[in-house]
Amino acid sequence: MTQQDSVNVTENAESTVQVVDNTGPSLLAPGKGLLRPVSVAGAMEHALQHRERVGVQDFVLLEDYQSEAAFIDNLRKRFNENIIYTYIGNVLISVNPYKNLPIYTEEKIQQYYKKAFFEAPPHVFAIADNAYRSLVYEHREQCILISGESGSGKTEASKKVLEYIAARTKHLRTVETVKDKLLQTNPLLEAFGNAKTNRNDNSSRFGKYMDVQFNYEGAPVGGHILNYLLEKSRVVSQMAGERNFHIFYQLLAGADQEMMNSLRLQGRPEAYKFCNTTDSHTQASKINDADQFRTIRDAMKVIEIGEAEQAEIFQIVASVLHLGNVKFVRNDKGNAEILTHDANSGNVAELLKVDSTKLRSVLTSRTIEARGDVVNTPLDVEQAQFARDALAKAIYDKHFSWLVKRLNAALAPAQFGDRDSVFGILDIYGFEIFPKNCFEQFCINYCNEKLQQLFIQLTLKQEQEEYLREGIEWEPVVYFNNIVICDLIEARHQGIISILDDECLRPGDATDYSLLEKLNQRLDKHKHYKSHRNVDTKTQKLMGRDEFCIVHYAGEVTYSVKTFLEKNNDLLFRDIQALMATSGNTIVEQCFKDANLTSKKRPETAITQFKNSLNDLIKILSSKEPSYIRCIKPNDFKMPMQMDDKLISHQVKYLGLMENLRVRRAGFAYRRTYEAFLERYKCLCAETWPVWRGPASEGVRKLVEVMNYEREEYRMGNTKIFIRFPKTLFETEDAYQIKKNDIATIIQSRWRGYWQRKQYLKMRAAAIIIQKWVRRFLAQRLLARRKKAAEVIRAFIKGFITRNGPETPENRRFLGIAKVHWLKRLATRLPTKILDLSWPVPPATCQEASKELQRLHRALLSRKYRLALSPENKKQFELKVLAEKMFKGHKNSYPASVRNRFVVDRLSSELQVLRGTFMASAAWPTGEKLIYSSEAIKYDRRGYKPRERALLASDKALYVLDAAGRKTFKLKHRLPLEKLRVIVTNETDSLVLIKIPQELKKDKGDLIISVPELIESLTIVTDYTKKPELIEIVDTRTIAHNLVNGKQGGTIEVINGPQPAIQRAKSGNLLVVASP
């Protein structure tokens, strides 16, 4: 921006400052209390978040910044919540809470310690910390300007700043005593310079500027105090309800008897005229005074004020008290005289170590030097009283200045290095507007005008410089510059001070009224001066004729000119001064010796001295970076939680706070370096979040586009963004707060994810360990099982190998198992049929049991079988058994017979009929039982001719029957069974040779017969006869048979052949062919 050269700061007729660039009025405002924009703007952001709850923390953010009501409302809202601090930009507004709030604790100090400005709510600590950091890190000298009405909390604030600095530098290597001394100057200065007033129980009655000196490390190494204009009139008189300086009461209440004696004092303040006020001293305040006295004695020790010096100080204090009691009487010449027995003057002389006669003399007469002649003129009582009071004031005032000097000597750093820097704290009286205002108020208000001017200059300058630096155009803003009032007061030759001094120095009869006349004459035209004459009639009524009015920046103040000259001259009669210079009290001596006694030249007037010291102060302050604390008193009653709107409004006005705010707000409410702005709000723009890589200004530009800022809402400077309205910022901040939730969600989710994963990994690790141990346990168990299994198997195998041996421990188990197995198998495989001979093979050990079981089983089966047999079958078996006995191994046809069932009747059905008939005939004896029937072939004994016959066997006899043509049976033979002998071959043939005994002659010889079922028939019959011996089985090849009467018959030849046959052989024998 090229306007740098073309920006003009002009002052128009309205005494306002305008800043105009060459393109015409365009933008911005001057004059903002802007010192360290970054940090201050930061505080604002903190305020943003809390604006709803307790008003705004920075008035700059007040939407309705022109309204005093809104301003006060914001103050009240906060005050009701015990929030006494609020900013206007970097200016701290502090409202006296009149109660102890827990906001100065160690933790609070910590909260502001090394913290960015915006990280904590407004606080005096924040101001202190900010200034301190600027001092230490940027090596910029600092001053903190504290202003406000009496009782608004200035001194408290200054103490807090000092305390904070002390705490802040705690960690630094430093001479601890320096800090102690710095802190201890306060009680001392307060004892001597403070008093109870109607506004403040501990009102500072002097202005104070204190420098704290720091070394390169930032540790305090010393200090220096400048004092301004002690209200010395208080020494001799106080308003109703007020007190003299504390020290008088403290001395009277706290000194021990010995000290009291030496000071010729007695305990009651009422005994002393200077302390004898209407204010009734409560017991409580006395105790407090006594305590305070001890405190200041301790403070003196810390400051290293020795016993001797202390004694002298208290001698001075006591002497003032005695001086007040000095009485004058009018002598016969009408002049003042002190009675010789007046102890008071004696005490004063004694305590101040001056000649008592001379003292009395100087108090009652005056030496005037006129044109070389020295004339001693007596004083009247009134003049004497004046002289006495003047002396009291002078002693006290000078001694106070001496004390400050003394403190400075104690605070002076051992050495002051090049890199050391200074931190100033100005605790000075605020604007005073009383019903009656005097010279003192004039001085004080003048001082405030000067400070306001400084404030304007500094803030304006800085604001202007910043805009230039940032290349921002600005537009003129109408705002009041009080330079015009300063000029009214202090302009050379035409200002009030000049006129006042002229009047004081002018020879002739100058009076307060002649002064007023001159002022009216010369200043009547001035816009900020009003005389009784030229005001409207309404004001005229309120204004006295001895009064003039100045329109201060903070309001109109009417001053009475009474005592202006006297106070400005501030002259002590030379004789008194000379006497004091001879004082044996070294302090008094020093105080009065300094005064230029020998010079004839008039000393500077009080107001000029004040003006000069003020200008020095302004010089000091403007070389430093200022911070402002503006103190406000909420009510006139020192009451907590009460806010008097009228009173506040008044103070807001005369502290110029609305002006302050207007100036601050005239331009841009908010400014921030691009980096800082981007850092806070980058999340509002996708392109800048989370990381912006380009230049910060570009990032901010992107951000601003996204946020839709209007052209007139903001400006982009070289390094900073300037935002004009709080609304814009609020919207941005609101968006940010909303966004923050989203971001918080993301962070939370990430964090939770991270956390869960960590938990998961932990659990996993734990699970692995558990698994490991479980696996180990399982593996061990498996191993044990396998081992055991192997042992079992091994034992089993061993058992198997030795299974046939005797039982041993090794095979016992195997054997047991084998037994069980075998038994189980056996149970399923037991033979069910008696003829089934199968039987599971038993293990060796079970052989015996097996046999026994098998036997039992077979017995069982047999028994079952037997029980199941029918009588026929049983008979059949008996017959078979019989057959076996008879034929087995004897006759070859036996095996073939076993298979076939024995049958008792082998006749054909035809023959059976015949048999029936036969048996029914007489031939069959009754009672005989038929046991066997069969067909048979009978061979003739001669020729062996075969003839068919039927055989019937009864239980008695064998019947041989001829079927004879199939009609009836013809009985051929009946042979009794027991008489018969039967011969059969051992071959398979069916030949039966029945030997008939001799006695049966009838039958003519042996019967040769072939019976088809030979075995069957013989067995059945034998079963009846029970005579198996009757049957003979022969294994000869030939058998001879008999004829009738025993005569040798033929021979039966037996051979083996393939085709069984019985026939007559060629040899004539009967040939029996048996198949093998």
Ligand SMILES: Nc1ncnc2c1ncn2[C@@H]1O[C@H](COP(=O)(O)OP(=O)(O)O)[C@@H](O)[C@H]1O
């Ligand atoms: N921040 C504060 N906290 C509590 N009390 C305070 C505070 N500031 C001032 N006061 C009270 O108000 C009184 C007057 O304060 P002071 O600083 O002496 O006023 P000033 O110096 O402006 O005349 C103090 O004595 C104290 O009781």
Ligand SMILES: [Mg+2]
């Ligand atoms: Mg004070």
